[in-house]
Amino acid sequence: MPPEPANPGDEAPEEAQAEPDQHEPGRSEPEQSPNASAREPRALLTVERATKVYGRIVACDAVSLAVDAGEIRGLLGQNGAGKSTLMKMVSGVVRPDGGRVLLDGSQLPPGDPIAALEAGIGMVHQHFSLVRALTVWENVALGERGRIRSAEAIDRVVEIGERYGLPIDPRARVEDLSPAQRQRVEIIKCLRQDPRLIILDEPTSVLTSQESRVLFDVLREMVNRRGCAVVLISHRLEEILRATDRVTVLRDGRAISTIATGTATAASLANEMLGREASLEDEGAAIGLVAVQERRDPGGTHEGPAEPADRAAASAAPSDAEEAVALQVENLSARGPDGRRLLEGLSLRVGRGEILGVAGVEGNGQDALVELLSGLLAPEAGRVMVSGREIPLGRPDPHSTIGVIPSDRRESGSVLDMTVAENLVLNQLDRVMRRGVIIPRLVRRRARQLVRQFDITAASMDAPMWSLSGGNQQRVVLARELSRNPAVLLAAQPTQGLDVGAIEDMWARLSNVARDGTAVLLISTELDEILALADRIDVIHRGTIVGSMDSAAVDHERLGLMMGGQAA
Amino acid sequence: MIQDITIILDSASRLAAPLLFVALGEMVAERAGTLNISVEAMMLGSAFGGALGSSVTGSPVLGLLIGIAVGLVVAVVQALLSHRFTINQFVVGLALNILVLGSTSFLLASIDMIPLQFGTWSIPVLSEIPLVGQALFEQKPPFFLLYALIPLIWWVLWRSRWGLEIRAAGEDPDSSTITGIPVNRRRRQAIYLCGALAGLGGAYLSVGVIGAFTPNMTAGRGFIAIAAVIFGGWTIRGTVLGCLLFAWADALRLALPAIGVTITPQVLISAPYLLALLAMLLFARGKRQPAALGRTFAPGKA
Numbered sequence: 001m002p003p004e005p006a007n008p009g010d011e012a013p014e015e016a017q018a019e020p021d022q023h024e025p026g027r028s029e030p031e032q033s034p035n036a037s038a039r040e041p042r043a044l045l046t047v048e049r050a051t052k053v054y055g056r057i058v059a060c061d062a063v064s065l066a067v068d069a070g071e072i073r074g075l076l077g078q079n080g081a082g083k084s085t086l087m088k089m090v091s092g093v094v095r096p097d098g099g100r101v102l103l104d105g106s107q108l109p110p111g112d113p114i115a116a117l118e119a120g121i122g123m124v125h126q127h128f129s130l131v132r133a134l135t136v137w138e139n140v141a142l143g144e145r146g147r148i149r150s151a152e153a154i155d156r157v158v159e160i161g162e163r164y165g166l167p168i169d170p171r172a173r174v175e176d177l178s179p180a181q182r183q184r185v186e187i188i189k190c191l192r193q194d195p196r197l198i199i200l201d202e203p204t205s206v207l208t209s210q211e212s213r214v215l216f217d218v219l220r221e222m223v224n225r226r227g228c229a230v231v232l233i234s235h236r237l238e239e240i241l242r243a244t245d246r247v248t249v250l251r252d253g254r255a256i257s258t259i260a261t262g263t264a265t266a267a268s269l270a271n272e273m274l275g276r277e278a279s280l281e282d283e284g285a286a287i288g289l290v291a292v293q294e295r296r297d298p299g300g301t302h303e304g305p306a307e308p309a310d311r312a313a314a315s316a317a318p319s320d321a322e323e324a325v326a327l328q329v330e331n332l333s334a335r336g337p338d339g340r341r342l343l344e345g346l347s348l349r350v351g352r353g354e355i356l357g358v359a360g361v362e363g364n365g366q367d368a369l370v371e372l373l374s375g376l377l378a379p380e381a382g383r384v385m386v387s388g389r390e391i392p393l394g395r396p397d398p399h400s401t402i403g404v405i406p407s408d409r410r411e412s413g414s415v416l417d418m419t420v421a422e423n424l425v426l427n428q429l430d431r432v433m434r435r436g437v438i439i440p441r442l443v444r445r446r447a448r449q450l451v452r453q454f455d456i457t458a459a460s461m462d463a464p465m466w467s468l469s470g471g472n473q474q475r476v477v478l479a480r481e482l483s484r485n486p487a488v489l490l491a492a493q494p495t496q497g498l499d500v501g502a503i504e505d506m507w508a509r510l511s512n513v514a515r516d517g518t519a520v521l522l523i524s525t526e527l528d529e530i531l532a533l534a535d536r537i538d539v540i541h542r543g544t545i546v547g548s549m550d551s552a553a554v555d556h557e558r559l560g561l562m563m564g565g566q567a568a
Numbered sequence: 569m570i571q572d573i574t575i576i577l578d579s580a581s582r583l584a585a586p587l588l589f590v591a592l593g594e595m596v597a598e599r600a601g602t603l604n605i606s607v608e609a610m611m612l613g614s615a616f617g618g619a620l621g622s623s624v625t626g627s628p629v630l631g632l633l634i635g636i637a638v639g640l641v642v643a644v645v646q647a648l649l650s651h652r653f654t655i656n657q658f659v660v661g662l663a664l665n666i667l668v669l670g671s672t673s674f675l676l677a678s679i680d681m682i683p684l685q686f687g688t689w690s691i692p693v694l695s696e697i698p699l700v701g702q703a704l705f706e707q708k709p710p711f712f713l714l715y716a717l718i719p720l721i722w723w724v725l726w727r728s729r730w731g732l733e734i735r736a737a738g739e740d741p742d743s744s745t746i747t748g749i750p751v752n753r754r755r756r757q758a759i760y761l762c763g764a765l766a767g768l769g770g771a772y773l774s775v776g777v778i779g780a781f782t783p784n785m786t787a788g789r790g791f792i793a794i795a796a797v798i799f800g801g802w803t804i805r806g807t808v809l810g811c812l813l814f815a816w817a818d819a820l821r822l823a824l825p826a827i828g829v830t831i832t833p834q835v836l837i838s839a840p841y842l843l844a845l846l847a848m849l850l851f852a853r854g855k856r857q858p859a860a861l862g863r864t865f866a867p868g869k870a
Contacts, residue, residue: 093746114748129746133739133859134732141729142736142747148729189747 044069044104044229045121045197050089051098052082059085061253062099067197072223072230074244074261076237076273078499082253083233087199090231091123092116103197117143122195124186124203132175136168140189160188164218179362180211187218198222199231204239209527210560211361216243235499237266237273249273270500324352325388326519327402327488332382333543334368342368343379344543350488350519355510357534357551358523361563365543366523367407370492373521374404387487398427403481405474407493407523413477416466420458421447423465424480454479454509471502478509482518489513492523507533527559539563570699576816576823577703582777584815585711586611586769590793591800591807592721593765598797599725600758601738601751603862605661606646608790609668610763611770614639616672618771619781623681631684631775632710632768639767640760642668647756654752654866673783685779686710708776710768717765722804734758738858741865751865766790788841795844801855810847817843 043066052060060082067073075083088094090101095111102108109115130139137153144153157170166184174182183203190198200219204212216239219230234240240247241261248258249272256272327350334343343365350356360366371377373384378394385391386401406412414423424447425432432442447461456475458468465473474494481489491510495503510533514520523540524530530537531554539547539562547562549555590611597604617638622631642664650657686708695705725731733754736744741751773789774781792814799813800806821836 113746117748123746125746129743131736131740131743133856134736138732142732142744142749146729148727148732150727 043067045090045231046102046105047086047090047099048102049099050086050096050101052085052089052094053097058253060089060096063250063253063255064099065248065255065258067229067231069196069229070223070227071246072219072232072244074240074247075231075233075250076235076240076247076269077250078235078273078501081250081273083235083250084201085253086250087123087201087231087233090116090197091121091199093123117193120194120196121199122190122193122197123199123201124183124190125201130174130182130185130189132173134174135170136172136174136177136185136188137170139174139185140170140192143189143193156192157188160191164191164221165214166218180207183207183215187215191222196228197231198228199233201233202235203232204234204236212239219243235273237269240269241266273500325349326352326354326386327521328385328388329369329373330383330385332369332372332384333380334372334377335380336368342377342543343372343382345382346540346544347382348521348538348545350521352487352519353514353517354536355514355520355522355534357530357537358521358540358545359527359530359537359559359563360525360540362525364540366492366525366540368543369540370404370406370490370523373402373490374406375400401487403484403486403489405477405481405489405491405494407496409470409473409477414465414473417464419462419464420451420456420468420476421461423476424450424483427480428484450479450483454482469502470498471505474498474502474506475509478506482513486518488519488521490521490523493525494522495524495526495529503529527563572823572827574699574702576819577700578706579822580812580815580819581703581707581711583818584811585707585714586773586777587789587793587796587811587815588714588808589717589769589772590766590790591796591811592717592804593762593769594790594793595797595800595802595804595807596721596725596734596765597755597758597762598861599738599802599858600734600755601741601858601860601863601865602650602657602755602759603794604646604759604762605658605791605794606642606664607762607766607793608786608788609661609664610639610642610766611773611790611793612672612784612786613642613668614767614770615774615785616675616781617767619683619774620675620679620681621771622684622775626684628684628686628775632771635771635775636764636767639763639765639770641763643759643763643766646763647759650864651752651755651759654864657862657864669784672781676781676783681781683775683780686776708772710772710776713768718804718808725804730754730757735858737865738860741860741863755865766793769793792840792844795848798855798857799844799847799851802857813847814840814844 045065045067047063047065049062049064050060051058051062063082063086065086075087077083085094089096089099089110092108092111092113092115100107100110101116103119103121106119108119108121131142134142137150137157140157141148141150141153154170157168161167161184164187166188168177168181168184168188172181174185177185198219203215207215219232220243222228223230232240232244241264244261246258247261247264247269249256249269251273327348329346329348332343332346333341336342346365346369348356348358358366358369368377372379372393375393375396383390384393391397391401410416415426418426421443425443428446429438432438432446434442444461450456451458451461454475456468456479457472465476468476478494489510494510495506498506507529510520510522514535522530522533531551534551537549537551537554537559538545539559541563547558549559590607594604594607597607614635618631618635620631621634622628625631625634646657646660646664649655649660688706689709689712691705695701697705723731725734733744733749734757736747736749737751737754737758744751770786773786778785793811796810796814797807799810800808818840821839824831824836
């Protein structure tokens with residue numbers, strides 16, 4: 001496929017609302033390029049100068065894009081690059097402030113999801129569009145029109161599932177399904193409408209690598225068999241390289257370039273994605289993500305460039321961890337409020353200065369383990385010892401010796417509507433109070449201290465938490481948790497949703513935490529993350545640890561099998 | 569003894585009918601995500617409208633229809649304020665309840681009316697069945713609507729596309745919107761249906777059961793209907809059972825003095841409400857409510 005010329009040429013700043021940011025006013029000469037459909041007669045989807053402005057942020061700045069039938073197009077960019085916004089404009093969920101979307105040459109009404117659906121655009125959303133309390137077939141039927149006949153709807157789900165290798169029980173309730181199964185439902189729901197264009201927004205964020213591979217096979221099958229087009233949104237270089245025909249890189253709300261995937265390398269894409277102004281550290285991080293992939297190759301050396309420099313030092317200790325066990329979890333069993341078994345005799349131990357990675361597919365008890373160690377869930381059996389002393393469970397302990405970075409920094413990790421300073425001192429109010437009254441001066445002083453110490457970038461101490469970038473929000477959480485000098489730091493999905501630069505930063509911080517002698521329990525569904533950080537790896541499956549290995553001698557195949565519950 | 573039971577069951581049926589109309593409507597509204605506390609206002613307003621309508625037109629049927637219209641008017645106000653202008657639904661409901669209570673009492677004092685009452689229909693043969701015959705088959709005409717309405721509401725909620733969309737809107741408005749369901753429109757429609765049914769229930773209370781209108785004559789029956797929906801776990805069967813339970817308790821209370829049991833009247837009057845509280849305590853826990861129940865939905869924050 002011929003590489004499409006880089007797009008910036010036909011970008012001119014939007015006249016109306018897009019203007020506030022003053023993007024390159026010099027380029028506004030009438031370069032109204034021959035529009036994309038003329039250049040690419042076979043283009044199925046044409047986006048012309050789509051623009052979306054949120055307040056003072058230009059999420060999409062006159063982005064143009066042409067996608068052919070029979071193509072899998074990658075849409076690559078860091079978080080906030082405008083990938084999702086662009087595709088939401090295509091699918092009608094977001095109304096553009098400027099520009100237009102054409103499918104097969106005819107313009108779609110802006111901001112009308114139903115029209116986009118009927119025109120043949122299906123979107124598989126990052127955060128699923130399924131109603132949890134309904135069954136699979138009901139969810140699939142929701143996206144249709146006309147009368148409902150349950151028997152037919154059930155048959156159709158089964159039929160589509162068989163045709164594309166997406167087996168699912170149509171009568172199951174969505175809330176009882178695993179994330180991978182839910183995504184299967186999402187794809188069936190999308191396919192059910194016979195879309196000509198399928199958009200997938202970060203589809204693999206909830207999948208294991210095996211499941212991702214299956215998904216990409218299904219996508220290829222769909223493109224070959226039906227001649228439709230697929231747009232795959234991702235910030236993972238590896239999967240863009242593996243699954244797409246061409247890739248369009250977005251940066252700061254603009255389309256930077258479109259190249260044939262065959263001619264791209266991970267390093268070149270990383271450069272495009274991060275931009276020339278990106279720091280050396282960021283580039284290293286981006287390449288580092290790739291290095292993880294390289295390490296999978298047999299015979300690949302273990303020390304990829306992504307390794308945090310101090311990693312070797314940290315991993316020197318674990319053999320004699322016995323006498324320095326900081327966290328010991330013994331035989332924990334727990335049930336959810338609905339009586340479902342969450343944990344089943346789970347045991348693990350983490351030594352001082354050690355990073356234990358708990359790997360596993362989402363929904364295998366990780367959340368329960370985090371809730372238990374945070375005091376939000378009472379166990380049926382078992383106990384938890386920190387530095388040899390049993391700790392009370394089942395209620396939050398303000399003097400807990402376990403610092404927790406919850407997996408959802410926006411929901412449970414921080415209070416988004418409170419200020420940075422307030423968030424920072426939330427767990428140490430006694431330090432900023434005098435006779436039961438909170439002294440704002442002390443709050444600010446303490447917060448300033450932490451902001452400096454943890455290198456947090458915020459407009460001001462009094463800026464609301466939501467105004468911070470994801471990486472800085474997570475730094476606030478980390479700072480708050482570490483400032484009480486916990487013996488154990490529990491980090492659950494600490495880099496979920498962060499961009500490459502922020503991921504590398506968080507990784508380096510976590511290894512530093514361990515080097516300073518804190519035991520780190522890292523719970524993550526990102527195998528790359530665990531491989532990059534952990535000294536030892538425990539695999540969690542169905543609420544218990546099914547296997548353990550030293551990260552210096554990782555057998556990827558065995559690890560994958562254990563995560564799938566197929567080997568002990 | 570058998571006669572006592574027959575009488576109690578009969579009176580329970582009469583008390584249950586208005587509750588059932590209201591609770592069925594409320595259940596649809598709650599399934600769509602609105603905890604519609606203005607059912608009390610809908611019910612009281614339509615009880616007044618029914619009484620006044622029958623008095624003016626000289627026809628209890630027209631009175632009933634006017635009652636339904638009043639219920640719909642309250643529903644339109646509730647729906648527009650809470651699901652178009654996204655004002656907190658409870659604030660709207662509270663305001664409506666107080667407004668209707670005040671205005672009906674005021675209007676009653678300034679209007680002379682002679683409300684009419686439906687005659688009783690008796691289904692031949694069936695009404696002869698011992699114990700339950702009279703309770704089920706010898707009632708005021710609107711009562712018999714229930715036999716069609718209960719399966720109809722079930723079918724609409726669980727078999728029709730509209731019902732599926734209603735349930736989706738009450739469970740997960742965000743996903744529903746992405747799927748192309750107009751969430752707030754569905755919620756408004758559910759409230760309209762609730763208003764019509766609550767209107768039917770309220771008017772039935774005045775022109776069917778009592779044949780008069782007195783200030784605050786619903787006395788919280790709208791809230792009892794809400795309790796019945798919660799007690800019933802948002803299912804048809806449970807809601808109907810809840811209504812019957814509350815009605816039986818009410819009937820028993822009315823019958824006790826006649827049978828010769830004497831209990832302080834104040835305790836008796838509060839019995840249905842105490843029962844509602846107790847039933848909630850015992851049965852409403854752990855029931856799965858529509859996930860987005862009571863939450864205002866403002867789309868476009870994607």
